[in-house]
Amino acid sequence: MALYDRSSILTSMFISRSIITVRSIIASLPRRLKEIGSQGTVLFLIALGFLLQGCGLVFDAVEMVQPLARDEMSAICSRGQFRVGISVEPFRPFVFPAVFTDEGVRVTGLDVELIREVGDALTTYCGGQKPIVPTLHLTRFRDLFIEMNEGHLDLFVSSVGGNVPGGKPVGLWYSIPYFHNGGIGAMIQKPEVAEKVRAQFQKQAGNLDTLAAIQVGLSGLTVAAQKGRTSHLYAEANLKNIRLLICDSLPAAVETKNPRIDVILSKHSILDYVTKHVWPDWHLLTRNDGTPLILTQEYFSIVTVEEHRRLQWFLNNLLYRLEESGRLEQMRRRWLEEDYAPTRRAATEGLPFEISKVPEHYDLGQCRFATGR
Amino acid sequence: MSKKDILMKSRVCLFMSLSLMFFLAWSSIGWSQAPREEAETTAQHLATLLNVGRLIVERNQTLIDDPRKGDKGFTPEVFEQAVVDEFTRQTHIDLKHLPSHLPSLAKELLPVLLQSSKEVVADVQFVINQRGIGYKNFIPATFGSQAARKFSNRSHVKIKQITLKPRNLKNTPDAYEENVLKRLATQPASNTPITEWIDNEMTLRALTPIYYSQDCLACHGNPKGILDISGYPREGAQEGDLAGAISVQISVNRSR
Numbered sequence: 001m002a003l004y005d006r007s008s009i010l011t012s013m014f015i016s017r018s019i020i021t022v023r024s025i026i027a028s029l030p031r032r033l034k035e036i037g038s039q040g041t042v043l044f045l046i047a048l049g050f051l052l053q054g055c056g057l058v059f060d061a062v063e064m065v066q067p068l069a070r071d072e073m074s075a076i077c078s079r080g081q082f083r084v085g086i087s088v089e090p091f092r093p094f095v096f097p098a099v100f101t102d103e104g105v106r107v108t109g110l111d112v113e114l115i116r117e118v119g120d121a122l123t124t125y126c127g128g129q130k131p132i133v134p135t136l137h138l139t140r141f142r143d144l145f146i147e148m149n150e151g152h153l154d155l156f157v158s159s160v161g162g163n164v165p166g167g168k169p170v171g172l173w174y175s176i177p178y179f180h181n182g183g184i185g186a187m188i189q190k191p192e193v194a195e196k197v198r199a200q201f202q203k204q205a206g207n208l209d210t211l212a213a214i215q216v217g218l219s220g221l222t223v224a225a226q227k228g229r230t231s232h233l234y235a236e237a238n239l240k241n242i243r244l245l246i247c248d249s250l251p252a253a254v255e256t257k258n259p260r261i262d263v264i265l266s267k268h269s270i271l272d273y274v275t276k277h278v279w280p281d282w283h284l285l286t287r288n289d290g291t292p293l294i295l296t297q298e299y300f301s302i303v304t305v306e307e308h309r310r311l312q313w314f315l316n317n318l319l320y321r322l323e324e325s326g327r328l329e330q331m332r333r334r335w336l337e338e339d340y341a342p343t344r345r346a347a348t349e350g351l352p353f354e355i356s357k358v359p360e361h362y363d364l365g366q367c368r369f370a371t372g373r
Numbered sequence: 374m375s376k377k378d379i380l381m382k383s384r385v386c387l388f389m390s391l392s393l394m395f396f397l398a399w400s401s402i403g404w405s406q407a408p409r410e411e412a413e414t415t416a417q418h419l420a421t422l423l424n425v426g427r428l429i430v431e432r433n434q435t436l437i438d439d440p441r442k443g444d445k446g447f448t449p450e451v452f453e454q455a456v457v458d459e460f461t462r463q464t465h466i467d468l469k470h471l472p473s474h475l476p477s478l479a480k481e482l483l484p485v486l487l488q489s490s491k492e493v494v495a496d497v498q499f500v501i502n503q504r505g506i507g508y509k510n511f512i513p514a515t516f517g518s519q520a521a522r523k524f525s526n527r528s529h530v531k532i533k534q535i536t537l538k539p540r541n542l543k544n545t546p547d548a549y550e551e552n553v554l555k556r557l558a559t560q561p562a563s564n565t566p567i568t569e570w571i572d573n574e575m576t577l578r579a580l581t582p583i584y585y586s587q588d589c590l591a592c593h594g595n596p597k598g599i600l601d602i603s604g605y606p607r608e609g610a611q612e613g614d615l616a617g618a619i620s621v622q623i624s625v626n627r628s629r
């Protein structure tokens with residue numbers, strides 16, 4: 001008992017002495033912090049953070065003393081670079097396949113020209129002392145969103161639809177459109193497919209209902225769409241009576257021989273280009289009067305992560321200015337209507353990208369039937 | 374000392390002085406002759422090596438542009454082996470075991486050009502291994518431009534491809550090169566390099582002509598003016614016409 005009492009007395013003495021010590025340290029803390037300055041304060045708080053692992057308040061305290069993370073625009077200015085995700089899948093004429101030029105490996109296209117415009121505007125924003133250059137990160141479309149959310153990219157520009165239901169993953173922000181005349185179109189090889197669809201339009205006798213004509217006209221056919229892109233979302237939502245084939249890329253759909261694909265859905269402007277310049281065996285599906293058949297309207301946006309408000313306003317204001325000055329229209333005409341050689345444009349105005357940051361061996365992938373329909 | 378002895382001594386001195394002067398003059402000529410020959414041989418080997426690299430790319434053009442195949446297997450190592458074999462065939466020099474009689478400058482620079490060429494093929498792997506894409510613009514000319522640039526950045530020797538009607542403005546000849554190209558264009562085809570020493574014999578200019586082969590004419594032949602696959606107007610050239618040259622520039626004082 002005596003022993004117990006003794007030890008408890010000793011324990012209480014130790015505790016009270018410790019409390020006094022901690023109190024005196026806390027009392028002298030402001031004076032000591034003043035002495036060692038803000039740098040020292042940060043180091044002290046970081047050290048405290050290690051001692052109190054998991055205590056987010058300590059890091060908040062660090063941020064209050066000296067903000068560690070600057071806003072995204074300041075970060076871009078100080079880096080002298082902005083990191084742009086761009087799809088490795090060729091979406092001509094928005095992104096052409098990477099080619100070799102006298103200057104090295106280059107990519108070009110409407111999206112690439114837009115990225116250059118963003119770079120020029122950022123250079124001005126950052127004071128114009130040094131150019132703010134884009135660093136392109138070619139990545140597979142399916143990885144773009146992950147790359148974005150993990151903070152590896154500042155923005156991405158890859159003819160991304162901004163208004164198709166299901167097309168906006170959570171946590172990402174979409175700019176005002178830089179390309180309005182988009183929409184989902186279709187390309188075919190067999191004339192009988194076109195006849196089948198046109199027969200449906202004829203039945204409507206002026207009471208036009210594109211969706212109804214497509215739903216009946218394509219029923220029973222094998223229709224391919226690229227996984228995760230808006231044509232896939234459209235087909236899943238609206239075309240219940242088709243055999244839907246999901247492909248890793250547009251070229252994979254074109255290459256597939258078994259099963260034989262009747263219709264390929266994709267962005268109309270891309271299909272318009274590839275049927276004229278790349279795959280002449282394929283033809284655009286048109287209305288009875290020969291005008292393009294657009295299944296649904298779609299516009300293309302630049303994408304950033306949700307939190308980057310300054311960058312978002314910067315991009316929206318820039319796109320608005322480019323639109324009102326006619327520059328965007330000029331770019332659209334240049335890539336969609338003019339006759340040109342992409343390789344030559346790549347050599348003169350293409351952008352380089354870091355070889356180490358692309359998939360080692362890009363495979364166009366495969367097609368497989370959609371499950372659970 | 375007799376008068377005869379003095380005369381004898383002065384003759385010996387004169388003979389020794391003349392011998393010394395002759396020796397010094399001979400060694401000085403020999404000293405300046407050696408680096409000149411060394412530089413000329415080196416320039417010729419460098420031009421041959423760059424041309425061999427272009428040839429290996431040209432031989433594999435169908436494979437490189439095959440849209441049905443993903444991984445082409447045209448790796449830097451495969452390219453290097455093909456270059457080594459072809460260079461040995463053309464020059465009897467094994468790049469992997471450089472012979473001792475080769476000038477030291479060539480021994481120093483040939484591996485640098487081989488490595489630069491290999492790196493270009495390594496850089497282009499992503500492009501050439503794209504499946505579904507046919508023409509990728511990886512052709513002898515673009516390979517040559519990049520390999521030459523990489524090499525020139527790493528050594529004091531400048532090497533570049535030049536032509537009178539360049540598609541790439543960086544291949545524009547300077548005044549000296551333009552004169553030589555114009556002269557070559559009027560002469561019968563010959564693979565012998567044109568070498569000349571300028572700047573008080575301190576700088577070697579060596580131009581090895583390149584002539585159009587049948588394979589080149591798909592892009593550079595007829596119909597003249599019609600755009601080729603890469604978007605440039607065809608030159609209307611014929612087989613055997615002068616396409617351009619590989620220009621090598623070596624400064625002797627810096628090369629030693």
